Amino acid sequence: MDSGKNMSFLDHLEELRWRLVRSAIVIVIAAVVIWVFQEWILNTLFFSMKNPDFFTFKILCQTIGVCVEEIPVNFQSTTVTGQFSYAIMMSILGGIVVSFPYIFYQLWSFIKPGLKQTERGIAGGIVFYVSMLFFMGIAFGYFIVAPLCVQFFGNYQMSESIDNIFTIGSYMSLVLSTVFYSGLLFLLPVVTYLFTKLGVLTPEFLKKYRKHAVVGILILSAFITPPDLISQVIVGIPILLLYEVGIIISKRVVKKRKKAEES
DSSP: OGGGGGOOHHHHHHHHHHHHHHHHHHHHHHHHHHHHTHHHHIIIIIGGGGSTTSHHHHHHHHHTOOOOOOOOEEEEOOSTTHHHHHHHHHHHHHHHHHHHHHHHHHHHHHHGGGSOHHHHHHTTTHHHHHHHHHHHHHHHIIIIIHHHHHHHHHHOOSOTTOOEEEEHHHHHHHHHHHHHHHHHHTTHHHHHHHHHHTTSOOHHHHHHTHHHHHHHHHHHHHHHSOSSHHHHHHHHHHHHHHHHHHHHHHHHHHHHHHHHHHO
């Protein structure tokens, strides 16, 4: 609202409260829909990652000849509330992912009135770009990171006498966390933009520590992927590209700031 500067502190809190309430309502609605279709979602979107006809594995087999076999793994729930708890977690987290553009729109609408007119212009379309990057990260996590993790850990055996019988909790945690964190990771250019606006980062700083960033990215890739070099490289390259995009964005922000100061 344009009159945001004339609002009292309590009025701001009230506005924030209602924006959070609206966001929560949208999340709950999306979560209920996911809950209704939970069995289809679980079998089609999650358990399919252990099958050789999963989209990613089919592409790898057809393009570079790297084919996989069905992972010999079974699932079990070892606690009374195990399946119910992870059904709720899947529904809520899925609701947050589906509702992300609306959630960010509400937060941005709350912050926007406090910005200067020039800052609003520079940040035009931010809801679209942030949402696009987030869903690109979700897609990257779902089609690349999570399947690689499932394939590696599903096939890994210390001994043939040990069967892989995963709990539903460990499997869902692995898939949901890698997918969701990949979505957040793809917001790196937005973080770079904001920190540059605040004067915390500069393109010179990002260039100077590029080599350090490469090492950090490889370490990060090692944490969120199976411990093999190919998986780390596959995950690390997009993150490194996002870092380079961040440098370009930082340059543009600094360039526009200098033009504004000169004028």
